[in-house]
Amino acid sequence: MKNTKAILADQSDPLKSFRDGFELPANVIYLDGNSLGALPKSVKQRVARTISEEWGEQLIRSWNSADWIHLPQRVGNKIGRLIGAAENTVVAADSTSINLFKVLSAALDLNTERSKIISEKENFPTDLYIAEGVARQIGKGHQLVLADTPDDIANMLDRDVAVLMLTHVNYRTGYRHDMAAITQAAHDKGVLVIWDLAHSAGAMPVDLTSADADFAIGCGYKYLNGGPGAPAFLYVNPRHQGAFNQPLSGWFGHRAPFNFETAYAPSTGIEQYLCGTPQVLGMVALDEALSLWDNVDMEALRTKSIALCDYFIEGIDAFAAEYGLTLVTPREADMRGSQVSYSCENGYAIMQALIARGVIGDFRAPDIIRFGFTPLYLSFADVEKAVTILKDILKTRSWDAEEYRVLGAVT
Numbered sequence: 001m002k003n004t005k006a007i008l009a010d011q012s013d014p015l016k017s018f019r020d021g022f023e024l025p026a027n028v029i030y031l032d033g034n035s036l037g038a039l040p041k042s043v044k045q046r047v048a049r050t051i052s053e054e055w056g057e058q059l060i061r062s063w064n065s066a067d068w069i070h071l072p073q074r075v076g077n078k079i080g081r082l083i084g085a086a087e088n089t090v091v092a093a094d095s096t097s098i099n100l101f102k103v104l105s106a107a108l109d110l111n112t113e114r115s116k117i118i119s120e121k122e123n124f125p126t127d128l129y130i131a132e133g134v135a136r137q138i139g140k141g142h143q144l145v146l147a148d149t150p151d152d153i154a155n156m157l158d159r160d161v162a163v164l165m166l167t168h169v170n171y172r173t174g175y176r177h178d179m180a181a182i183t184q185a186a187h188d189k190g191v192l193v194i195w196d197l198a199h200s201a202g203a204m205p206v207d208l209t210s211a212d213a214d215f216a217i218g219c220g221y222k223y224l225n226g227g228p229g230a231p232a233f234l235y236v237n238p239r240h241q242g243a244f245n246q247p248l249s250g251w252f253g254h255r256a257p258f259n260f261e262t263a264y265a266p267s268t269g270i271e272q273y274l275c276g277t278p279q280v281l282g283m284v285a286l287d288e289a290l291s292l293w294d295n296v297d298m299e300a301l302r303t304k305s306i307a308l309c310d311y312f313i314e315g316i317d318a319f320a321a322e323y324g325l326t327l328v329t330p331r332e333a334d335m336r337g338s339q340v341s342y343s344c345e346n347g348y349a350i351m352q353a354l355i356a357r358g359v360i361g362d363f364r365a366p367d368i369i370r371f372g373f374t375p376l377y378l379s380f381a382d383v384e385k386a387v388t389i390l391k392d393i394l395k396t397r398s399w400d401a402e403e404y405r406v407l408g409a410v411t
C-alpha cells in the first residue's frame with residue numbers, strides 16, 4: 001500500500017518527467033546509479049546510428065564529417081556546464097585514474113619547492129594508488145601523507161605541502177567536503193587543490209569556478225550515465241593551462257597532431273591533457289547521455305536528492321537499531337552527497353538478498369551497504385518500496401542463506 005507522503009511528493013516532483021528518458025527494467029528499484037548510471041533511451045539509437053552510419057558507411061571520413069575529432073572537447077564542455085567550469089576548461093578522456101595521473105603530475109610541477117601530497121585514508125583507493133605511482137615515477141622525493149579524518153586536513157596544510165587531493169563526496173560514507181572553504185584554506189598556504197568529482201558531477205550543483213579549484217577529475221559512468229567504462233573527464237583552471245606539460249605527451253595533446261612533427265610541442269589549451277585517439281563509441285554514448293541535462297535545474301536536482309535520502313533514512317530509522325544497522329552517512333544534508341550507507345554485520349548477504357528482490361544497491365568492504373539516489377529516475381514510491389523490502393529481509397532473516405554468501409568479482 002503506497003504511503004500518502006510518497007504519492008504527494010511524487011506528484012509535485014518537478015523532475016518526474018525525466019524518468020521516461022531512461023530504460024529501466026520492470027520490478028527493479030535501482031539504487032546504484034552512483035556506481036553505474038542507468039541507460040538513457042536515446043543512447044541506444046545514437047550509438048546504433050554511429051555504428052551503422054558513421055562507422056559503417058562514412059568510415060574514416062567521420063572524423064571530419066561527424067566531427068569525431070572534437071568529441072573530447074564537445075563532451076568536456078557539456079560536463080563543464082554541470083560543474084561550474086568555463087568553456088574549454090574541461091575535456092573528456094581516458095579514465096579517472098589516468099586523468100588523476102595527469103593533473104597530479106601537473107600540479108606537482110607547478111609547486112616544485114614543496115614535497116608533500118596530502119589526501120585522506122578514506123579516499124577511493126585508486127586515487128591513493130595513483131598518487132603513490134606519481135610520487136614514484138615522476139616525483140622528486142615526494143611523499144603522500146594521509147589524514148585520518150576530514151577534520152584533520154586543515155592542520156596538515158603547512159608550507160611543505162604541494163598538493164591537496166580530495167574526493168568531494170566520499171564513495172563509502174557519502175561524506176561531502178566543503179569545497180570552497182577547503183580550497184580557500186589550502187590556497188592561503190600556497191597549496192594547489194585537486195578535486196575528484198566522481199560522486200558529485202551530475203549528483204548536485206558544483207561550482208569549480210567560484211571555489212577557484214586548481215584541477216578536477218571525475219567519472220562519466222556514474223551520475224552522468226555514460227555507460228560502463230565511459231570516458232572520464234578532467235578540468236584545469238585557466239590560470240594553469242599551458243603552464244606545464246603533462247607527462248602523457250601523446251599526439252592528441254600536441255598543438256598540431258596532423259603535422260606529424262618529430263618533436264613534441266604541447267597545445268597551450270585544455271587539449272594538452274589529451275593523450276591518444278578518443279574512444280569514439282564511448283564518447284558518443286556519453287555525449288548523448290549528457291544531452292538529458294540540458295533542461296535539468298540543478299538546484300531542483302539537489303533538493304530532490306536531499307528529500308529522497310531523508311525519506312530513506314527516516315524509513316530505516318524505525319528499525320535500524322533493532323537489526324544492527326548504523327548510519328555512516330551524515331544526517332545533515334549539507335554534509336553529504338547523494339547516497340546513504342549503513343554499516344552492519346552480514347552486509348554482503350543482506351545486499352545479495354535485496355538484489356534478489358529487485359532492490360539494487362551495492363556492498364563496500366568491510367561492512368557497508370550502500371544506496372545511491374539519482375533524482376532523474378527515482379521516485380519517492382521507489383524509496384518507500386525499498387525500505388519495506390529491506391525491513392522484510394531483516395525481519396525474516398531471508399538473507400541468511402548459502403546462495404547470498406557467494407562473493408562475486410565485483411561487489
Ligand SMILES: *Cc1c(COP(=O)(O)O)cnc(C)c1O
Nearest residue numbers: 095096097124126167171196198
Ligand atoms: C569511481 C571512482 C573512480 C574510478 O576510477 P576509474 O579510473 O574510472 O576506474 C576514481 N575515483 C573515485 C573517487 C571514484 O569514486
